Amino acid sequence: MSGKSYNVPPSAEFVARVSGIATMAKLPFQETAEGLDAAFIGVPIDTGTSNRPGARFGPRQIRAESAMLRPYNGGTRAAPYESLMVADIGDVNVNLYDLKDTCKRIREAYRKILKTGCIPLTMGGDHTIAYPILQAVAERHGPVGLVHVDAHSDTGDVILGEKIGHGTPFRRCVEEGLLDCSRVVQIGLRGSSYSPDAYAWSRAQGFRVVQADECWHKSLVPLMAEVREQLGAGPVYLSFDIDALDPAFAPGTGTPEIAGLTTIQGVEIIRGCRGLNIVGCDLVEVSPPYDATGNTALLAANLLFEMLCVLPKIKYYN
Numbered sequence: 001m002s003g004k005s006y007n008v009p010p011s012a013e014f015v016a017r018v019s020g021i022a023t024m025a026k027l028p029f030q031e032t033a034e035g036l037d038a039a040f041i042g043v044p045i046d047t048g049t050s051n052r053p054g055a056r057f058g059p060r061q062i063r064a065e066s067a068m069l070r071p072y073n074g075g076t077r078a079a080p081y082e083s084l085m086v087a088d089i090g091d092v093n094v095n096l097y098d099l100k101d102t103c104k105r106i107r108e109a110y111r112k113i114l115k116t117g118c119i120p121l122t123m124g125g126d127h128t129i130a131y132p133i134l135q136a137v138a139e140r141h142g143p144v145g146l147v148h149v150d151a152h153s154d155t156g157d158v159i160l161g162e163k164i165g166h167g168t169p170f171r172r173c174v175e176e177g178l179l180d181c182s183r184v185v186q187i188g189l190r191g192s193s194y195s196p197d198a199y200a201w202s203r204a205q206g207f208r209v210v211q212a213d214e215c216w217h218k219s220l221v222p223l224m225a226e227v228r229e230q231l232g233a234g235p236v237y238l239s240f241d242i243d244a245l246d247p248a249f250a251p252g253t254g255t256p257e258i259a260g261l262t263t264i265q266g267v268e269i270i271r272g273c274r275g276l277n278i279v280g281c282d283l284v285e286v287s288p289p290y291d292a293t294g295n296t297a298l299l300a301a302n303l304l305f306e307m308l309c310v311l312p313k314i315k316y317y318n
């Protein structure tokens with residue numbers, strides 16, 4: 001092992017889970033991304049939501065439930081803290097009274113994070129945040145590939161007279177050339193729709209659309225082999241809306257849709273991203289006020305850990 005010493009969260013074998021400051025995975029906190037390979041960061045907004053609010057409390061609750069996380073991945077034998085310097089760098093200072101100003105603040109914050117070479121793992125907050133994050137990502141990496149896991153395509157144009165909200169981020173991204181559209185896949189789309197051919201716009205851009213009913217009763221391991229082929233070696237952003245999963249697994253979210261993916265399929269999708277050149281990830285739309293048991297936030301914390309475990313340069317014991 002290299003002589004470098006990495007941040008390692010305290011183990012519950014020696015430090016009680018309930019003690020200490022609730023950073024993500026109980027990792028050290030630091031103000032900036034300087035010196036980090038990867039960082040967890042919160043964006044506590046829900047002013048872009050169109051139904052149930054509450055996602056502004058997502059980062060705090062995900063951090064609270066992340067106390068369950070242990071240092072190694074028992075399933076894949078990934079050893080993130082033996083190969084990456086990781087910390088929690090807090091939250092973007094959002095403007096709860098102005099969504100456009102919040103997008104500006106997010107864009108500026110992520111410009112600084114990405115400039116250090118750090119890979120951001122973002123805790124939302126509603127899905128609006130993917131737009132300003134991808135503006136900053138594309139400034140650094142050029143148009144990127146996208147693995148978008150969601151019940152919704154989030155490609156709306158104007159909703160309630162507004163272009164900015166959680167139903168429109170990926171249309172804004174396409175308009176601004178932030179995505180390499182032939183390297184975009186949307187997985188889990190379902191539900192009632194505003195038009196008879198709900199995903200025509202996505203497909204017209206060249207996205208691959210995998211609707212939830214194409215996933216029912218199936219392992220998604222074969223699909224992810226096709227996704228790795230489609231996305232190739234170029235930079236990729238992973239955006240995971242927790243409502244991609246069925247409300248039975250993820251009830252604490254603002255726009256639930258029935259007949260969704262299982263938790264196992266969610267993990268298969270993320271693990272299937274191993275080998276991709278991931279430059280950023282997010283996990284959005286956890287709404288703690290609708291998450292009576294905290295299990296949606298716990299699920300989110302585990303999925304974020306799985307994302308950490310598929311980043312480039314991760315060490316595996318196998």
Ligand SMILES: N=C(N)NCCCC(=O)O
Pocket residue numbers: 050126127128152154156166167241243255285
């Ligand atoms: N949850 C997200 N990100 N989008 C939901 C959009 C719901 C709608 O516009 O009908």
Ligand SMILES: [Mn+2]
Pocket residue numbers: 150151152241243244255285
């Ligand atoms: Mn959604």
Ligand SMILES: [Mn+2]
Pocket residue numbers: 127150151152154166241
């Ligand atoms: Mn979404």
